[in-house]
Amino acid sequence: MNPKIRLRNFILLGSISVLFVVLPAVLISVGVIDGYTAQIFTLAGINAIMAISVNIISGITGQLSLGQAGFMAVGAYSCIWFSQVALMPLPVAVIAGGLLAAFIGFLIGFPTLKLSGDYLAIVTLGFGEILRVIFVNLKGITGGANGKRFTTILAARADIAWVVIIGILVMVVILLQNFLRSTYGRAIFSVREDEIAANSNGISVFRYKMTGFVIAAFVAGIGGAIYAPFIGFVKPDLSSFNRSVDYLIYVVLGGMGSITGSILAAFILTYLQEFLRFLQEYRLLFYPVILILVMLFRPQGLLGMKELSFTGLMDKLTAKRKPENG
């Protein structure tokens, strides 16, 4: 049974990487997909990473965070600093950016996660806004309100940007799924379901809330740390409340607790915003109407709490084939 599952996972991983990472990159580099479309979808990839981050804390751990963009900004600015001042190579700087965001998440979580109710939402909301002000005033490091330039190969080459960013997205999803489908993941889910019952069954509620929060902050930090080299420019606005709410919308639309739902919603909504450009200023009218309609007809989000499962899909396909052979 065991080697079979491993083989299946290996094949699956290979086909996912080829289908989503390599193939579009090749199409971009030969010019079948134009640079503009490529950029939109790469940005959607970053939005998907951010939506996953919000989903980890809101959908999976059950705590409302309104400051996820703050962690993104920490990741973005620190990635620039690690790369330009500390002279780290870009991949190391990206991971360092994620780790710094995770550490700040730990510090913020320590006093707030012990409280119950909406305190976390209020504190994280304040956190994002405070960061924005700090970034505006910390001119030496952040360039102040004018922002900071950061040109790398990711901004120049659309195909490389796609491989890197979607590659990171795939990695985040796989590692996260591995984590969630384990005893640790179940512990985190139990905290969302019923804190008192979880506590009585040997789960340290504070510890697993913290775990969820720190992982979410890390993912947001990574999201920011690849956003900076891709866009090539970071402004303090990155940390604003509006942005956090945008990511929350992706999660609610995709289905709270569904990672694949968040990705799907991030790609659809990012593309929709570009697609609606032909409506000019009426665009801002149609976007909310679409959101309202989705919430009216599918209040649980596109996927609810379910996941689009590639392993499930593959098992179904192989199971169908077997009786034909036999």
Added chain:
Amino acid sequence: MAKSRKDASKGCRISDVLLTAEDISIVFGGLRAVSNFSCELKQGELVGLIGPNGAGKTTVFNMLSGVYTPTEGTICITDAHGRTHNVHRKKPFQLSKIGIARTFQNIRLFGSLSVLDNVLIAMHSQRGVNPFDVLFRTGRFYRDEERLRSKAMEMLALFRIDAKAGELARNLPYGEQRKLEIVRALATNPLLLLLDEPAAGMNPQETSELMELIGFIRKNFNLTILLIEHDMKLVMGICERLIVLDYGRVIAAGPPQEIRDNPAVIKAYLGEEAMIDA
């Protein structure tokens, strides 16, 4: 290490009893919800905690399981290695690791998780993996997951709900939800099981099944049970000893026959007039 162990057993006497509560009281604002409650549970005993509504039974449970910290008094429990722990200021999850498990009056399952996951969550502290195994799916992860799963399925099979392992917990019928909550509590490998009104909302048929079930648990899991119940037939039928609470005080304690004829108990349940009629 030696120091902390000494601290842990501060104020506790070491003996063969599993749990002792000495003069515990709790005050909420001006209300003394439970005052000077004392009890001693011996290993393997089945004790019933009864009393009229609002007598403070669930509050006692909440203190024993660490949900509330008593304002006064000490609670001590002896773990499987013979070490005695003071319950004071320990969180429920720490007490769960020492060996106190409980169910709730209003069932608290992890509703949108599967029946199997509910049991597996209770086995979290028996895990044999670290985060690295989990993230990179090492061989140890698969072995450990298989071990926990087969143990959980075994437990579900004992209670004949293994056929529903894949269903969401909230979709189970009421009686099976109660059963699942007991299975989940047992999955933590407890020494002491606290059952808070396990027969609430059950019909006579289900109640008599539950009585058998509790007897079965005692025989197979070798543990001590403290049970809150309103169903007198159940309580009188299976408990060896009863503790009666009224207005937060213990008004009587002893074997069921004695309690049945105790004037203070009859008064508490049926009022002064019934006493005169009797």
